[in-house]
Amino acid sequence: MPNSVAVVTGAARGLGAAVAAHLAEHGWAVAGMDLQPSRTALPLRVDVTDAEALGAAVTRAEGELGPVTGLVTAAGVYEAVPVGEITDAQWERVLRVNLAGTANACAAVVPGMVARGRGAVVTVSSDLGLGGSEGDAHYAASKGAVVGLTRSLAEEVADAGVRVNSVAPGAADTPMIGPDSPWRAAAFLDALPLPRLVRPDEVAAACRFLLEARGAFVGQVLSPNAGATI
Incomplete structure (x- = not known):
């Protein structure tokens, strides 16, 4: 094994697919978990919002590939809605996928890591969870909560030999950002110190770095964001 x-x-597309491909290129055996x-x-x-199904999938992955030593929680949804127009259903969907989905994945994988005394978790938050943005209240809230979850879990399991950190990308060049998105507008990009969208492979490399890094990376947030938040 x-x-x-x-x-x-979230391994079927976007950042999750980039992370999965990058890890595979560097010798990891990857179990991709996605609706597709x-x-x-x-x-x-x-479905990452189904804790029982996710737990069963992790059990299958360990049976076929071996003990899970790395977890990257890249599943997520994004939509831009003014705060006064966010419906209860939209709040629930974003929080269930982005926050509860992350928590479910951690709950499915981390106990095994703790029992073996080895493992690393990288949650995928967002630069918007650190700095916020107009029209993104429910998304930013969900991703900010992921940072809180990451730091709390990191403290909980560090002495068991499990490291938990987060990558919080800025606007990345994936299908999640539509062609007419303000994140693709020249006015936004030209204002960045590095005037372009973040590449998915850059986010993937950050995730692998935190999975494989040795030393005192515990409860940290690494943000490849082209300088959007400094």
């Missing part, structure tokens, strides 16, 4: 097994949620099939060693179709 491979020495390094990773679970990547992913191009991974073990593509499993599962």
